[in-house]
Amino acid sequence: MARIVVGMSGGVDSSLSAALLSEQGHEVVGVTMQLWPCAEQDGGFTREDSCCSPTETIDARAVAQGAGIRHYVIDQVDDFRRGVVDGFVEAYANGQTPNPCVRCNEKIKFGSLWEHAKRLGAQQVATGHYARVEQVFDRHVLRTAVDRNKDQTYFLFSLTQEQLAAAHFPVGGLTKDEVRAASRQRGIVTADKHESQDICFIGKEGVAGFLRERIPEAFVRGAIRHRDGRVLGEHQGLAAYTIGQRKGLGVAWHEPLFVVGLDHATNTVVLGERDALLVDELPLTDCTWHLGELPASGLECRVRTRHRGTPVPARIVARPGGGPGGLPNATVRFAEPQPRTNAGQACVAYDEREELCLGGGWIAPAS
Numbered sequence: 556m557a558r559i560v561v562g563m564s565g566g567v568d569s570s571l572s573a574a575l576l577s578e579q580g581h582e583v584v585g586v587t588m589q590l591w592p593c594a595e596q597d598g599g600f601t602r603e604d605s606c607c608s609p610t611e612t613i614d615a616r617a618v619a620q621g622a623g624i625r626h627y628v629i630d631q632v633d634d635f636r637r638g639v640v641d642g643f644v645e646a647y648a649n650g651q652t653p654n655p656c657v658r659c660n661e662k663i664k665f666g667s668l669w670e671h672a673k674r675l676g677a678q679q680v681a682t683g684h685y686a687r688v689e690q691v692f693d694r695h696v697l698r699t700a701v702d703r704n705k706d707q708t709y710f711l712f713s714l715t716q717e718q719l720a721a722a723h724f725p726v727g728g729l730t731k732d733e734v735r736a737a738s739r740q741r742g743i744v745t746a747d748k749h750e751s752q753d754i755c756f757i758g759k760e761g762v763a764g765f766l767r768e769r770i771p772e773a774f775v776r777g778a779i780r781h782r783d784g785r786v787l788g789e790h791q792g793l794a795a796y797t798i799g800q801r802k803g804l805g806v807a808w809h810e811p812l813f814v815v816g817l818d819h820a821t822n823t824v825v826l827g828e829r830d831a832l833l834v835d836e837l838p839l840t841d842c843t844w845h846l847g848e849l850p851a852s853g854l855e856c857r858v859r860t861r862h863r864g865t866p867v868p869a870r871i872v873a874r875p876g877g878g879p880g881g882l883p884n885a886t887v888r889f890a891e892p893q894p895r896t897n898a899g900q901a902c903v904a905y906d907e908r909e910e911l912c913l914g915g916g917w918i919a920p921a922s
Contacts, residue, residue: 558582559723560672561681562664563619563626565611567745568683570618571738572725576681577622584675585619585626587612588668590635590659591756617744631667638662640756648770650817651899651920652797655754656710660684665718672721681723685731686711686912688722695719696845697912699905702730708912709862712903713843763795770794777822779806782815782831790824793817798897799832815895833892839871839885839902839916841878846913849873849885856904856913858887860896866905867893878917885916 561573563585577583589612612628619626639658646653664682672680684707685700695716700706714722726734738746757765767774774792781787787806790796800814806826815832816825837860844854849871857866868890876884887902896902896918903915 556580556582557678558584558676559679559681560584560586560668560675560677562668562683563587563615564683564751565614565618565745565748566683566751567738567743567748568685568726568734570615570683570743570745571734571741572681572683573618573624574622574738574741574743575725576723577624583622583624584672584677585615585624586668586671587615587626587628588631588635588663589628590631590663591640592632614745614748621743629671631663634667635659635663635756638666644766644769646899647766647794648773650793650819650897652897653899654710654901655756657713657901660711661713661718665714665722669718669721679721679723681725683726684711684724685727686724687727688719688724691846694846698727699910699912700724700727705731708905709859709901709903712901712912712915713841715843716845719845763792766794767792775822777824779804779824779826781812782825782827787812787826793819793822793824796824799894829894832894834889834895835892836886836888837896837902838874838919838921839887840919841880841882842885842914842916843882844914848883853888854904854913856906857909858889858902858904858915860893860900860902860918866909867891869904871904878919882916884919 559576559581561569561583563569563573573583573585616626639655639662642658643653643655665680669680685702685705686708687698689696689698697708697711699708735746773794777790778786779788779790796814796817798814801811806812810828812826813829813832814824815827818825853870853872855870858869859866869887871885871887874884874886878884898918898920900918901915902918904913905911906913
């Protein structure tokens with residue numbers, strides 16, 4: 556049996572993960588990471604569904620004590636700020652829409668936490684993610700969770716082979732209902748706890764308020780124009796909009812309009828009909844492929860450009876050069892035109908049956 560560090564967020568999924576591994580005979584060490592000073596900042600913000608809330612730490616410790624396992628709290632605020640929050644703010648300042656949960660998994664939960672686990676002599680890191688890891692020949696790949704409605708492989712696509720080899724997802728083979736039932740059966744105090752939904756470091760002020768405080772220069776008023784040039788209204792700042800956005804535009808029109816462009820040179824939000832969003836392909840950068848390099852002929856797959864989006868048929872081909880992170884570029888070519896997604900979002904590839912997550916990349920700005 557192995558020594559395994561379990562990232563305990565205070566939720567039911569990580570709580571049951573720790574209990575299951577302990578029951579299997581592993582030496583479990585529970586670790587709760589303090590990621591953001593929720594109680595000291597944002598006006599005393601202590602939202603209960605935030606993984607950095609003091610309430611979550613208290614719950615995680617109670618579960619660990621009930622299971623008879625060691626529990627530690629480690630300060631990861633600086634790493635989290637540098638690895639996740641700073642990039643989140645910078646991306647919005649550059650007109651991109653980032654995905655901080657992917658970065659957190661890559662840099663914190665299977666980055667900083669894995670380094671901490673190795674110092675403790677652990678062989679693996681476990682979390683409450685709904686995903687599975689399998690070995691295919693000499694490679695480690697992600698398999699989608701049994702509960703497809705809870706599957707979180709989209710947020711794990713960028714993990715390296717070393718990280719996947721060390722990753723353990725004990726609840727990936729269970730449905731959410733089974734997780735709650737198993738937790739109740741064991742008397743785990745978080746069994747019926749509600750789930751966290753939003754970005755953990757965003758408080759009551761919302762994303763726009765969080766960004767306005769840090770990059771006020773991105774909230775200069777400007778024109779909202781139709782793509783034919785007509786002025787339709789005034790926006791409150793480019794950082795408050797994203798490509799494909801339909802709601803909250805404050806514009807009356809005879810048919811639905813979407814954000815189809817953010818012109819930073821003129822500080823203009825450009826609107827258009829849905830057809831103006833359709834593209835045949837998207838450039839990807841800093842790609843991670845779990846099965847190795849892309850085939851010369853390209854990878855036939857299904858891709859998802861949003862976590863809740865429906866995977867669509869596509870072929871991904873290698874593109875010359877590499878991204879800011881030093882990983883390879885690629886181009887995703889859709890079988891049928893698809894609505895364009897803003898740069899900074901993740902594009903994740905799955906096999907034809909949507910059982911294996913094959914990797915993915917970050918959508919790059921259009922050239």
